[in-house]
Amino acid sequence: MDEAKLQDAIANPSNLGEMEDADAMGTVGSPECGDMIRMWLKFSEKDGRKVIDRASFQSFGCQTAIAVASVATEMLKGKTVEDAMAMTAEDMSQPLGALPPMKIHCGQMVEGALRAALEQDAAGTGTGTAAPLSGPEGNPNAPMLAESLQAPKPGGGKIKIVFEQPESEA
Ligand code: FES
Numbered sequence: 001m002d003e004a005k006l007q008d009a010i011a012n013p014s015n016l017g018e019m020e021d022a023d024a025m026g027t028v029g030s031p032e033c034g035d036m037i038r039m040w041l042k043f044s045e046k047d048g049r050k051v052i053d054r055a056s057f058q059s060f061g062c063q064t065a066i067a068v069a070s071v072a073t074e075m076l077k078g079k080t081v082e083d084a085m086a087m088t089a090e091d092m093s094q095p096l097g098a099l100p101p102m103k104i105h106c107g108q109m110v111e112g113a114l115r116a117a118l119e120q121d122a123a124g125t126g127t128g129t130a131a132p133l134s135g136p137e138g139n140p141n142a143p144m145l146a147e148s149l150q151a152p153k154p155g156g157g158k159i160k161i162v163f164e165q166p167e168s169e170a
Contacts, residue, residue, distance in 0.1 A: 002097040009067035009096065014074050015056040016066075022056075026116025030109045035061030037069060039113035041121065043081070052076045052084055057113065064099065064106040071095045072110050085118055087111070 019040035029036035037059045044053035055073040059066045072092035076084055089107035092114075093099050099107050 001099060001103075002095075005071075006064070006067050006096050009070040010063045013066050013070040015054070015070065016058065017056055018058055019054070019056040024117040024121035026113045026118070026120055028109055028112035028116055030061070030105055032105045033062065035059070035065055035106070035109065037061055037065055037109050037113045039069070039073070039110070039117050041076075041114075041117045043121070046078070050081050052079050052081070055114075057110075061109065062103075062106055064103045065109055067096055068093045068099075068107045068110045069113075072114065076114070081118060081121070084114060087114070 019042060021042065022040035023043050024041045025038065026041075027036065027038040037057060039055060039057045041055050042053045043050050045051070055076040057069040057073055059069055068089070071094075072087075075087075075092060075095075079087075089104070089111040090098075092110055093107040
């Protein structure tokens, strides 16, 4: 792992922050550490192909995740959707060098956020389902993202099933 590049990406992350006019957004949380990351994508067209014009991210995660997201969002610029879809966590963290085993999931979280955003775009749902990321004053508010991730998914919660007893015919 390239410690200098890692520290630089942590100190000056590229493309950090919510993207107002994004076309797609993906959010993932890591069950391993409870960290989370959200990625926004803006597309444009180049030579008749859909390409990523720019990407940004917000992270409530560890520094490695921030560093990988920083280099990944740089790398994504100009990539076609197909090329972006084919990118692995390893590709995305490549400028930082190989991640140590306990940090591999940090890169995978970035890959997950990218895939979630690309899939959302493919499904044509846009960013309309975005949970609020900012507090009332437009202040980035980590707990709100945390809440949105922890909120039970529709139909995903535990439902207690109670069978009705047939009324006895007395
Ligand atoms: Fe979990 Fe980095 S994302 S420790």
